[in-house]
Amino acid sequence: MRTIRGNASEIGLLPPTVEPSVTDERPSERRTDVSIGDPSTEASDGDDESATSSRSRNGSDPADEATDTSDEGGQNGGNDTDGSAESFTLADFHEASQREGRPVLTAGAVARSLGRPHDAVNDQLDRLADLGDLERRSVSTDPVVWYPSELEDLTDRERVVVFPKRHEIVVDRPEQFTRAQLAQFAHLADANGEDGYRYVVRPEDVWQAPHDSFDDLERTMRQALGERNEELEEWVHSQWDRAHQFRLRTHEDGYTVLEANSPEVMGNVARQKLDEEHVHAPISETEDWVREGSEAAIKRILYEVGYPVQDHRDLDSGESLSVDLAVSLRDYQRTWVDRFAESGEGIFVGPPGSGKTVAAMGAMAHVGGETLILVPNRDLARQWADAVVEYTSLEPAQVGQYHGGQKQVRPVTIATYQIAGMDRHRSLFDDREWGLVVFDECQHVPSDVYRRSTHLQSRNRLGLSASPIREDDRQTEIFTLVGPPIGTDWQALFDAGFVAEPELEIRYVPWGDDEQRNAYVSAEGRGKYRIAAENRGKIDEVRYLLSAHANSKALVFVDFLDQGREIADALDVTFLSGETPHHERQRLLEEFRRDERDLLVVSRVGDEGIDLPTADLAIVASGLGGSRRQGTQRAGRTMRPAGGALVYVLATRGTREEEFARRQLQHLGRKGMTVRERTVESPDED
Template identity: 65%
Template sequence: MRSFHDALEAFGRPVVTASEVAREHDWSQSEAMGALENLTAATDVQRVEVGTDPVVWFPTDWGELADRERVIPFPKRREIVVDKPTQFTRAQLSQFAHLVDVSGAEAYRYEIRKEDIWQAPYESFDRLLRTVRQVLPDRQPELEEWIEDQWRRARQFRLRTHEDGYTVLEAVSAELMGNVARQELDETQLRAPMSDTESWVAEGSEASIKRTLYDAGYPVQDDRDLETGDPLDVSLDLDLRGYQRDWVNRFVDAGSGVLVGPPGSGKTIAAMGIMEAVGGETLILVPTRELASQWRDELLARTNLTSEQIGQYHGGAKEMRPVTIATYRTAGMDRHRSLFDSRRWGLIVYDEVHHVPSDIYRRTGELQSRHRLGLSATPIREDEREADIYTLVGPPIGTDWDELFDAGYVQEPEVEIRYVPWDEDVYQSEYATAESHEKRQLAAANPVKIDEIRSILGEHGDAKTLVFADYIDQGDALSEALSVPFISGEMPHARREKLFSQFRQDERDILIVSRVGDEGIDLPDADLAILASGLGGSRRQGSQRAGRTMRPAGKSRVYVLATRGTTEEDFAQRQLQHLRSKGIRVQEVDSERVNETAVE
């Protein structure tokens, strides 16, 4: 029977002829007919004769066929559709393809973009090709040729430091230098030719050259010998995991890069290992003051650094030390910029690096350092400016999420979208006549969600729980209904920190959190997240909130609530798209209240 199913998949149809079965398995026609007749006698297969056409055969048990994974490539469109993908397949596809959408929670559609190949985490094309061939059902020469072309494009140009100290742009051929670089770049970026394959780079134009050539389809490798910076003796007081040591080694080899791994995989610890390997004064950039304080505490707890060696530079403190932790906003301000730029940093760490491309923070990408390190679980942006992350900071360095789940380093979450019905009073009196933005707010704050949250909390007993609410009015309503504090940006900093401390120390089991909880707050022992509302369809926000539960210990559960018949349905799907692309299954169910409403 397995051979019969293999033939069905090979020809991409639910029915086959005896000739097709024979061709697929290199059998004679009589051998194929005999095998099919035996299956028919055993009632596993049925046959149909259609006039003068050949006899066709199909499986009696359609369910078995329907439950099997089916991978269908469309090489001309560079798309792959996978029906009922296994976790292994989803994890492998995430290495070189981009998840576009999911239909009915079963059919996954991927697109292979040029930037996916440029950024694929492989040291050689052969290793990348091996992964592609593990996923696709058969060889795709046209697609493989395009992938190889994109792989080579990412290795055609490099920046290096001349022995006299200035920067040189180098191409692998005179044709590329003349027809690409010197056509795309102007006199403000290239000062003069040095040879047919080399050009003298204008000081300070390196970032714009990398961006321009990236847009032209040629990522630039940055091999400059930047200033080492003043030395700093840093040693880590714990052993790194195997994949973390691999991250450190790959970063040291490349000189720059972005660590990409799931929440809880220890990117901060690996960053400290990189600080140890670099051995130079370090600037750490973070989006919030809370995260600055957490970095300081972690450095004091995990390394030999003393409090006198660690400074914080933001709205609440102005300390410039061998290791300085600053907010992006402060470091990018004109009145502070010269101070940061004059320091000889051996390493700049960009935590939550997905912020760097924004107009407010991108100036920090121009600060000078020998090494640049980015950290992010979700280097994705809704404005599609992910490319700026890699041109301003460095190439991605990552590990398969699947491997970390299997090894128990990170807990794979159980994720569920739960659709809830409307509160009829609110629907009739407000939603039906509201404008588009008001409709989104009303759907987010649907009062039925309060009962649904109570139900979920009842299902999970004493689980440490974070409830996320994007709208202040909704957060206040949930706080009053559940008798649980609501933490928002309006809450005084001291009160906020006290509540988070109580949560960490098991003095509180439940908190309601606004967007202030999306980044920069360490909640290592949460094991249940309820997304009562979200920022549109932000993939990063959905992944970050789910990531609050993805620690090694305990049970990781995530519920996303969406009001039926509203844009929240689409938002919920999009929010979880990044998690799906990493091999995490997402269930979709209707709340029992939907059925109750139907009965009424």
């Protein structure tokens, strides 16, 4: 069995973790003990500045990290070459460690990194070892490797290591306070689920930091890091300045003005990137008259060149609407709402089951104005309408739905993106002044069909998403059209018990028959993936898993209608797909919620918009070749506070589907979830 973990442990700072298997092994199963993402199984591109990190093997002896001491030009060297005892300290070793991207170094690596003579460096390393600052260990590939003595104590305390050139921060055993501070200006990129975390400080993290001044942000950074890091702070300061160069404001005569901090930034950036489609004419050296309706495009264009625009327009706030919550917000939900309240825009990012919908109602209560909620489908519209009535003081008559089944515009209206973007319906939404527009599942917003709905401007805009990522790399448009990300790292919610971490396992299944195997060999491109996805051998595996968890309420996900019908027929259960009539779909889901059904086979219609709070087993028979978002959604269908949930992903052994499943679930591994692998042997291989 293999375990996918976040990459923080791979830099050699963190101890390995050993996970128990999800189920007892059958005789026809075998396990392997290799970690996905382990550098020992992946080639490195050698780019120290762009790579995730120069990684050491999980749980390896420091000797494994010994490197070739040959000098390839010394371009990373420093200026101090005297090698004197007074000029070489533990801080110099840490500097070399940061440049090399690992904590265990040979004397040759230190000399090359700092541009100092090898013999002089070796003497100074001996001196620091005698003082107890460094440890030495003999290995076969070099006489000695060196590492800080404090690494010996990492299992007992928090440690923060900063890599300023890569804008990365690695933390071992962080305290809750440290994680809370880091979340204000950094993005959690990897987590191993227990001990280690790797944060990346991206420009957008600095741009949306919840601080009134850079001094406040600088104070937060020093609290999180425990000390000042001038190089990282200088870069963060430059990004802070970029985020305060442009603003949109409303002129006293009612039109919109784009304003810059200086004539230079206006001329060299805005007027180089914008044209007559966006602005009418200059008003002054630092002001342009904006064409009505082009505000979103201006924000997107300047964001893409690294200059986010602050929106200070006097937008309509709509009719007032008193909203009281019938539930208490959790601490992290209150933090989300407070962050949103500071700017009036943002995206709540959290795993399924973390209560993003309830937090959005907290935002509604804060705004106190009429609200438009946009959703991908009518199932979600109905769920939203029920939730608003259940969790707030609003009456059913104050909540309307606007889609193919109903057309009601009320103080709180839930509409589908498609309807809101149609010309014949737009006037109904444009004519009403909304105090808040909520974009649920906002990862869809950049698509051509949905983005028209973002033209509905409001003083307050809020997005919700478990995973605001897109395979077409247009996720930055989400932040420009809706707002910056606001969220809590998934592992923090797992640790606090608010959301139970499901156990995920990829099971590599043999072919069910030779006909499909031969068809796969002769197929090309996308055809190979579909044949592997529809492998009939998966039907027997689904049967086995359902029998192994006989008391579980289960969902079986498929990507293809023919496969869904075949599995449903084999199991004698209902197949829920986009072809299922809406009223029938509602009936099936209600029966599932009331425990009148314990099994459904579900197509892509279940990826979003189906709330199944009591599901505790998910089997993904096909569908992880599409996107990281899809993997998150399907795994998340079991991610609820109750705990004990299991997710099995079936991939045909020895095919491209293996690669797809492994790659997509690495995304969840980096969020702190444990993902295991198991190979299922065919009966004739026993």
